[in-house]
Amino acid sequence: AQSVTQLDSHVSVSEGTPVLLRCNYSSSYSPSLFWYVQHPNKGLQLLLKYTSAATLVKGINGFEAEFKKSETSFHLTKPSAHMSDAAEYFCVVSLYNNNDMRFGAGTRLTVKP
């Protein structure tokens, strides 16, 4: 069965510094991987997705993620944090079809001025 582990429950960065949110996955086959962002009391918004094409995936708002099969990782990065990036981020893995999506526990990103 597939699963996903977000290695940090909370990450704090200063505005203008790089962001790294870590995600490891477990899957017997080639998975589809996603990052979603959730602002307080809101629904989830898709940031980016990997579906077996290019291993470096670019998303919205300057975020990108790299699929590394050898490390079973799909870390989310951004070169320069903005105050509006403060939110909860979820790494998601799915197998066969996207009806069975497994969510990580989430990483709360805090951005300090």
Next chain:
Amino acid sequence: DGGITQSPKYLFRKEGQNVTLSCEQNLNHDAMYWYRQDPGQGLRLIYYSQIVNDFQKGDIAEGYSVSREKKESFPLTVTSAQKNPTAFYLCASSRLNNEQFFGPGTRLTVL
């Protein structure tokens, strides 16, 4: 203006009462989903439906029921059998085998 709507945004219920959460989408998506979110946890799947008049249990279906009479609607009923219903409920939809799009959520509080 396409999207997913959930109503109400906040809902209060007395113990022992059933309550129904609404989810509507105008994206023409075949599949719809209900998730529950608790503080510090990821989303857990309650029910999903891939086609009208058909739905499947997710990981935590006990105490919940759904219907899918129309493609655009997938209401969730939280019954009195649900032991701990206070949570944030999220509805999503997708084309088959594509990424899911989420509604804004309903926060249910049991008094």
